[in-house]
Amino acid sequence: MSDSAHDFRYVASDRRVREDRRFVAGKGNFVADIDLPGTLHVAVVTCPHAAARIKAIDKSAALKMPGVRYVLDGAELAVGTDVLIPGLETPNVPRRPLAFEIARYSGEWVAAVAAETRAQAEDAAEAIEIDYEPLPFVLDAEQAMEKSSPLVHEKHGTNVLLDKTFVWGEVEKDFAASPKKLSLRVKWGRSSTVPIETFGVVARWDPWRDILDVWASIQMPRYAEQIAAALKITATSVRVHYDVDVGGSYGVKRGIKHSVLVGYLARRLGAPVRLIEDRLENMRGGDAHGPERLFDVDVAFDNDGVVRAMKMRALENLGAYAGRSPFQLGKPIGAIVGPYKINSVQYRALAVVTNKTTQDAVRGFGQGPTNLALERAMDEVANTLGLDRLEVRRRNLIRANEFPYLIPSGTTYDSGDYETVIAKVLADTNYDALVKERDRLRAEGQLAGIGIAACLEPSGGNATFEALLNPKITTSTFMDSCRIYVDGNGTITATMHTTSSGQGHETLVGTVIGELLQIDPDTVRVTRADSLNSLPSGTPVGSRMAIMLGGAAFHAARKLKDKLTAIAAHDLGIPPERAVYAQGNVYDRDRPANRRSWADLVGIAYRNIHRMPPGLEPGLATSHIYPVPTGGTLPTADGRVQMYPCFAFEFHLVLLTIDPDLGTPKILRYRVGHDCGTQINPKIVRGMTMGGIAHGIGAALYEEFAYNDEGQLIAQSFMDYLLPSSHEVPAIKIIDHETPSPHTVLGQKGSGESGYLGAPAAIANAVNDALRPLGVTVNTLPLKVSKLGDLIAEARSK
Amino acid sequence: MHIKLTVNGETHALDIEERTTLLDALRDRLGLKGAHAGCEHGVCGACTVLVDGAAVRSCLMFAPQAEGSAVTTIEGVTPGPGELSPVQDAFCETHGMQCGYCTPAMILTAHALLAGNPQPTREDIVEAISGNICRCTGYAQIVEAIALAAERVRGANAPVEQRK
Numbered sequence: 001m002s003d004s005a006h007d008f009r010y011v012a013s014d015r016r017v018r019e020d021r022r023f024v025a026g027k028g029n030f031v032a033d034i035d036l037p038g039t040l041h042v043a044v045v046t047c048p049h050a051a052a053r054i055k056a057i058d059k060s061a062a063l064k065m066p067g068v069r070y071v072l073d074g075a076e077l078a079v080g081t082d083v084l085i086p087g088l089e090t091p092n093v094p095r096r097p098l099a100f101e102i103a104r105y106s107g108e109w110v111a112a113v114a115a116e117t118r119a120q121a122e123d124a125a126e127a128i129e130i131d132y133e134p135l136p137f138v139l140d141a142e143q144a145m146e147k148s149s150p151l152v153h154e155k156h157g158t159n160v161l162l163d164k165t166f167v168w169g170e171v172e173k174d175f176a177a178s179p180k181k182l183s184l185r186v187k188w189g190r191s192s193t194v195p196i197e198t199f200g201v202v203a204r205w206d207p208w209r210d211i212l213d214v215w216a217s218i219q220m221p222r223y224a225e226q227i228a229a230a231l232k233i234t235a236t237s238v239r240v241h242y243d244v245d246v247g248g249s250y251g252v253k254r255g256i257k258h259s260v261l262v263g264y265l266a267r268r269l270g271a272p273v274r275l276i277e278d279r280l281e282n283m284r285g286g287d288a289h290g291p292e293r294l295f296d297v298d299v300a301f302d303n304d305g306v307v308r309a310m311k312m313r314a315l316e317n318l319g320a321y322a323g324r325s326p327f328q329l330g331k332p333i334g335a336i337v338g339p340y341k342i343n344s345v346q347y348r349a350l351a352v353v354t355n356k357t358t359q360d361a362v363r364g365f366g367q368g369p370t371n372l373a374l375e376r377a378m379d380e381v382a383n384t385l386g387l388d389r390l391e392v393r394r395r396n397l398i399r400a401n402e403f404p405y406l407i408p409s410g411t412t413y414d415s416g417d418y419e420t421v422i423a424k425v426l427a428d429t430n431y432d433a434l435v436k437e438r439d440r441l442r443a444e445g446q447l448a449g450i451g452i453a454a455c456l457e458p459s460g461g462n463a464t465f466e467a468l469l470n471p472k473i474t475t476s477t478f479m480d481s482c483r484i485y486v487d488g489n490g491t492i493t494a495t496m497h498t499t500s501s502g503q504g505h506e507t508l509v510g511t512v513i514g515e516l517l518q519i520d521p522d523t524v525r526v527t528r529a530d531s532l533n534s535l536p537s538g539t540p541v542g543s544r545m546a547i548m549l550g551g552a553a554f555h556a557a558r559k560l561k562d563k564l565t566a567i568a569a570h571d572l573g574i575p576p577e578r579a580v581y582a583q584g585n586v587y588d589r590d591r592p593a594n595r596r597s598w599a600d601l602v603g604i605a606y607r608n609i610h611r612m613p614p615g616l617e618p619g620l621a622t623s624h625i626y627p628v629p630t631g632g633t634l635p636t637a638d639g640r641v642q643m644y645p646c647f648a649f650e651f652h653l654v655l656l657t658i659d660p661d662l663g664t665p666k667i668l669r670y671r672v673g674h675d676c677g678t679q680i681n682p683k684i685v686r687g688m689t690m691g692g693i694a695h696g697i698g699a700a701l702y703e704e705f706a707y708n709d710e711g712q713l714i715a716q717s718f719m720d721y722l723l724p725s726s727h728e729v730p731a732i733k734i735i736d737h738e739t740p741s742p743h744t745v746l747g748q749k750g751s752g753e754s755g756y757l758g759a760p761a762a763i764a765n766a767v768n769d770a771l772r773p774l775g776v777t778v779n780t781l782p783l784k785v786s787k788l789g790d791l792i793a794e795a796r797s798k
Numbered sequence: 799m800h801i802k803l804t805v806n807g808e809t810h811a812l813d814i815e816e817r818t819t820l821l822d823a824l825r826d827r828l829g830l831k832g833a834h835a836g837c838e839h840g841v842c843g844a845c846t847v848l849v850d851g852a853a854v855r856s857c858l859m860f861a862p863q864a865e866g867s868a869v870t871t872i873e874g875v876t877p878g879p880g881e882l883s884p885v886q887d888a889f890c891e892t893h894g895m896q897c898g899y900c901t902p903a904m905i906l907t908a909h910a911l912l913a914g915n916p917q918p919t920r921e922d923i924v925e926a927i928s929g930n931i932c933r934c935t936g937y938a939q940i941v942e943a944i945a946l947a948a949e950r951v952r953g954a955n956a957p958v959e960q961r962k
Contacts, residue, residue, distance in 0.1 A: 016890055016891065016893070017890075017893050019898070020889065020890040020893060020895060020898070021882070021890060022898070023895055023897075023898025023901045023902075024882060024886035024887075024889045024890055024895070024898075024901055024902070024905060025832070025872065025873075025876045025882070025886065025902075026830075026831065026832020026833070026871070026872035026873060026876070026901075026902035027832070028898045028899070030831075030834070030899065032825075032831075032834070032835065033831040119815070119817070193933070194933065195897070195899070195933055196834075196836040196837075196842050196844050196897075196899050196900050196931060196932070196933050197834065197836065197844075197897070197899045198835075198836075245897070245898060246897060247834070247897050247898070247899030248896070248897040248899055248933050248934055249897075250933070276835075278835075278838055279836070279837045279838055279839065501896075501897050502895075502896030502897030502898065502934050503896070504896070683892070683893035683939070684893065684896075686893075686938075686939070687893055687896055687934065687935050687936075687938075687939055688896075690935060690936035690937075690938040690939065691896060691932075691933070691934045691935045691936045692936070693936055694935070694936030694937065695933070695936075717837065717839055717841070718837045718839065718841035718842055718931070719839065719841060723842075723931050723933065725928045725929070725931060726923075726924045726925075726927050726928045726930075726937045726940075726941070727924060727925075727928050729936050729937050729938075731920075731938070732936070732938060755936075
C-alpha cells in the first residue's frame, strides 16, 4: 500500500492538540510549579577536579548558616542507600547520587545542602570546605583503552565496560569477493538533548502511610521501582505522580540519582524536599550528556557502488559511570544497515569509562551517530567511484516489493517504499535545478554543497538490545496500557500510565478512542494514573507511544465496543453478529429501527443488571495491556534478534553554503521526505519532524560538551553550548508519504526521532560536498564555524 | 527591602531580599508560575515577561529594578479563565509548541512584536523570537502561529467589508 487509503473519522485529520490550551496560558503543571508547605530546597556541592580522592568534608560553617537544615555527604548516603541499578554486569563500577571516597569527573556531586530556600542552600554550599587529593585522569576514549591509562574505577581493572563483536553473515567472504573497499573514521561529538526545563524532583515522605510521594520531570522506565530499590523500601512505598508536565526530554530526563538523593533527604528530614537543577548543575553533573562515539567503518562494494558488506567498530566514551548508556551501542543493531541491502555485517561495540560527565539516553538511543557513519560511508562510496550519490543510494535501497525485509542482524523491517519517498522529494525540489543553484553559487566564489541522507527510525521501543549486550537480562517485551471507564452517566474517562514531555499523549489517547467508538474525541476525558494505581507502561522511549499507547487505547476501546454490542444484542434478543455498533448506539442489522442507544446501554450496565447477558460483569470498564508487536523473542546465540517492530523512513536533502573566509555555514534549502505510516495527529508529527531536524542541526554544527585538557567542561552554559535559535533553523519543507505498518492498529509508526536521525548526516554530507573542491574531507561533528574556518584556511594555504 | 511591584495591573507590596530576581518574585511571591526558569543567565528566554510593553528576561532583572514599571506576565495577557488571546489561540491552531515550557515566554514575545508591528514578515518574526529558545519544535509552527495571529488581529480590526 503506497498511499493513503483509509476512511478515518478523527485519526489523520488536522485536529488541535488538547494539551496546548494549558500551555499557552502558562498553566502547565511543571515540577518547579509544585509548592508543598514546608519544602526544603537542595543545592549540590560539586568536585572541581577531573578526578580526586575526597579526604575530608568540613560542614561546620555551612551548618551554622541561616535556614540550613542538613548537609549530606556521600559517605552517609552510601550507607543509607544501595547503588543505582546498572545496565551491564559491572559490580565494580558502582554509581551513587553523591561521590563516595573518590569523585570521578569535574562537576560530580559530592555533597548536598538542604535549606529553607534555594538561595540559602546555594550560599551554604559555597561554605562547605572539601579537602581533595587530585588523581590522574583520562578523557579520551582511545587513551582510556591503553594499558598505561589511569583507571576510572580501579577495582574494575580496566576502563573497558563493554567489548562485544557480532558477525552477521559471511563478512570476510564478502570482503574478499568485493573489488572495492574503503575505510573511514567518523566521530560524533558529545552533545545531548538539553531541554529548556532542567531536571527537577520533589519528594515527600509520609511515615504514617509509608509512602514516598514523588513529583518529577521524568521520562524513564521503571522509575518508581529504581527509587525504591536504592532507598531499600518496597516498590509500593513509592508513588510517582504522572500528571507532572515534563518540560522537554527527548530521552534524557532520567534523574534517578537526583530522585534517590531527594527521596533519602525527605525521609531523613521528615519534610518535603526539592531539587530543581540550575543550568550549571544540569550541564556538569546532571548526568545528562549524550553519546560521544568514534566509528571505524570499512565497506566492501562492487564497481557499480553496490555495498556487499560492512565492518563497523563503534567506541563509546561513556563518561565516569554507566547506567543504561552502554545500551546505546545496542539499539542501532536493529537497523544496522539502515535502508540498504547490505549482505553481511561485523559490528564491534566498545564502551569505555573516562573522567567526563555520565551519559543518559538521547533521542534515537545511539541511532543518530550510527546513521551518520553509514551515510558518510555511502557518500564516500559514490565519491570513490565517481558516481552520483543519489544513484549509489538508489542501487542499494531495499525495494518496496521486498518487504517484510530481514536484515543480517535478525530484525525484519515491516514496510516501506523508500524509492517513492525519494522520488517525491526530488520531484518537489527539482533536483537538477538544485544542482545548478549549487554550481552557480560555486561559480560566484562560495563554497556550496548538497547534502543527501536517508535514515530509518526504528519505532515501538522493544529494548531487546538489553539482552543482546547483557545476557542476564531476559526481558523480551515492553508493554503499555490504557484503561477506559464509562461511568453511570455515560461519560468516558481514559487513563494513561506515564508522564509526557510534549508528545501530545492525551490527544493521542482521545483520538484513538474517539475513532474506535465513533464519538468526538474531545468528549473523552484523559487522565494520568500515579504509579500506585497504574498499569504497566514502558514510558515514552524508543519512539513508541503512537504505536504502544495508541495500540493499548485501541484495544481497550475495542473491548468496550464489544461489550456494548454484546449487551445490546442480548437486550434486543438478536444474535451478536446481527448487532451493529454505530456512534455509540447499537442497532439490529436486519431491522435498523430496532436499537439501543448509548444511554440505554449505560443504564443496563449500571442499573439493570437483570438485562445483562449472563456471566458478563456489570459496569463499563475495560483495560488493555499491549505488548510490543513482533516482540517476545530473545537473541539467538549468534546475536540476532527482532528488535523494534516498525521502521519509519526519511530522506533529507540540503543545500548549504560555507563562507570561504569565516567558515560560517548557512542552510539555504531543506527538504525532507517523511513516511511514518498513518499520522494519528498530523500537527504533532509535523512538529516532531521539524523539531528533530532543528535538534540535528544543533548536533551537526553547534552543540558540544567540550572539555579542556584539565578535564574541565568548558561548555557549561548556553553561551558556550549553542542551541539553535530561530536564526539557525531554516524554513523546512516536509513531503509526506504514507506506507502503513502491517503490525500496528492504525498503520502508524513512530515519528519522534527521524528528523534528528537524518539531519546530522545530511548536513555533514553537504559540508563535505561544499569542501570537496578544496580536497577537504571532515568526518567529525560538530562542524563548528571555527573548525570549518581553520580547515578552509589550511586547504587554501597549501 | 520593601518594594512595590505592579504586575498585570495590580500593585503588590513585597518585603524581599535585594538579590531576588524578578523571575523569583513573580513565581515564588506572587504565585505567577507561567514565567519559567530555563538557563538563568539570559540566553534561553523562557523567563520572558513584558516590562512596560517590552519583552524582558526576568531572570536577569532584580525585582527592585522593576519598581515603577508595569510588568505583564502570561497570566496578564490571558483574557479570562478558559479564554485565550488571539495569539494564544493561534499557537493552539498551529500547534506552535510541544512540551509547553518555553511557550508563555514565546507568546509574550509575540505580543510585544505585534504591538509594534501588526504586519510582520517571516524575517521580522524570526528576529523577534530569536532570543527565545525552543528545543521541541524547530520554530516552524511558532512562526506560523505568530503570522496567523497577526493576520487575525488585522482582520478583526479592519472594517467588516475589508475582512477576508
